[in-house]
Amino acid sequence: GKDAKTVRKYLKQEDFSPRPQESQVRPSRLDPYKALIDSWLEDDKKNWYKQRHTSQRIYNRLVEQYPAFDCSYPTVVRYVRQYRNENQPGKGFQELVWHPGEAQVDFGEADFMECQCLVRKKYLTVSFPYSNDSFSQVFGGETAECVCQGLQDIFNYIGGVPSLLIFDNATGVGRRVGDKISEAKLFSQFRAHYSFGIRFCNPRSGNEKGNVENKVGFTRRNLFVPLQTYEDIETFNRDLLAQHKSKAEKLHYKKLVPIHELFQADQEALHPLPAHPFNVCRYESYIADAYGKVCLDERHHYASCPEYGGKPVLVGLRAHTVEILTKDLTVLTCYKRKYGSQRTDHTDYRTTLATLMRNLGAWPNSGIREQLPESLRQVLDEQSREDLRRSLGSLERLCQTYDLDTAISALDERMKLNRARFDDITILAARIQGYGLNRAQEKGPDLKTYDQLLKGDRHACNTEDA
Structure with a gap:
């Protein structure tokens, strides 16, 4: 049954419209100290964010300064949390609109088994927010050469050039400081060659390229688990582009249309590829040491010729290789490019033979x-x-x-x-x-007849033909 008072209450009530729930403020033993806590937290806004009051520090100060303070620590924690929720501005984001042909670019990192060795590599991801499709390429670092090579390979694969690329402010292509944008020279030449626009994100504003950041994580979880194994990174990158076809069969998370169908609109908005490919190589001159070696990134040493000791050496820096060039610009030797903080030494002993014969x-x-x-x-x-x-x-x-x-x-x-x-x-x-040394020789044609002809034994030849 129902209480009689409750029944009489609803019999007399004329308006049953829903109303928002009113928050009830109950008295607390912390009330005498709330104004003081508010002042401490307000003063914190002027201080370095790593040197502000925590709930524990506020509680300890109240205990030390006020002997009559008898509130529990959880009570202080609840009030500090409530104050910060009510007084700190919310971190809301503006939902951005992306058009076909616009792309975002970012780097991620993952572990790989390269030549049976565990290595940590970077991978460049280009995503198209309109269709939610993306493509990735693996590199040793985040240099301008890696960015340009990755973009070129992806442009060639999709058959065109995006109209606009959004970059993180910390990539190797350049950065924005205030209103001034400085680009790496190689990337500036690459952009002029392919004629696309760029925009750099604001510092600590990952929401401006949230699509590619999600794709970086998606690629690592879905394409690089379990650990991928390869012998040649360039071959692996070509195969990696083809692996994106399977994920393009999925539905767009919001538009509920297959990604590959939406990507057709992206492709229609792409600019055509230039008539001539861009040579993704940065040429630098280095002074070789006494042994003819040049040092890159202060830790990676590559040998040229002993004859070049103490002389300037022209070096071609590519994403995956380092080329040592002669004075007439022919490639003397080529090494796999190394990245990372560990010192490395590389020598092509072919280049030392001429000096060795003289000594x-x-x-x-x-x-x-x-x-x-x-x-x-x-x-x-x-x-x-x-x-x-x-x-x-x-x-x-x-x-x-x-x-x-x-x-x-x-x-x-x-x-x-x-x-x-x-x-x-x-x-x-x-x-x-x-063929190799151990491969058996193939049986060729029988040349016995020609031997007999050269000896003048025509009768034997005619007999065999008969």
Whole structure:
């Protein structure tokens, strides 16, 4: 049953319209101290955010300064939380409108198994907020070369250039300080080549590119779990672009239309690709040390030629490689580019052979000697100076056509047979590179008839034909 007073109350009530609930303010033992707490919190606004009152500090001060204070710590915590909720401005965001052909760009990082070694790499993600589609490419760092190479690969894959790119203020392409925007030189040239607009986010304003930040996390969770394994990063990047097709089959989270259908509008709004591809390479001149090595990023050392010691060396910096150039701008040698804080040293021993032939006294302690198999090393150690010079000369000439491993293998095999003529070594090097040493020779045509013709035995030829 119902209480009689409740029944009489609703019988007399004429308006049953819903009303908002009124908050009831109940008296608290903390009331005498609230004005003081408010003043402390108000003064905190003038101080560094890391040096302001916490709820614990407020409680401790009240206990120390007022012996009659008898409130519990949770009571103080509830009031401080209430004060901050009511007096601090809310962190609301404006919902932005994105048009087809506009894209956002950002970097993420993830672990990979590269050549069976665990490494942490960066990956560039380009997302299209209109369709919610995105594409990623993996790199060693966040340099301008990495950004330009990643954008170029993605532009080529999607068949066009976005009209506008939104960048984080901390990427390697440049930054905005106040109203002034400074771009990296290589990126400025890249942007002029592809003719797209750019905009940099405000500092600490990730909401201005929230779509790509979500896609960075989505890519790491869905494409890089479990850890991806690869031998060549450029091949992996080409395969990675194709992997985005499967996620484009999903529905847009708000428009409820397949992403790949919405992306068609993005593609229609793209600018056409330029007639000529952009050479994504930054050329810098470095002074080589006494050994002919140049130092990049203060920790990564790459060898040119010993002859270049103490001289300026032109270096081509690409996203994945470092090229050492000669005076006539031909590539002397090329290394895989290294990133990170650990010191690295890289030497192409092919470039040291010419100097070594002029200074055979350095042979016992040379780096190229350490690269040779024991059998070849022993043979060369026992050679006379002139024979050693000829053997190293053969190796140098082979390296102009073949890689160092192939040249060493060919020289080693021929030395075992005491056939050190350069022509014999060259033929074997061609076989190693084309077929390998252990592959059986293919059976060719029977040339016996031609041998008999050359000997004048026409009768034997006619008999075999019959």
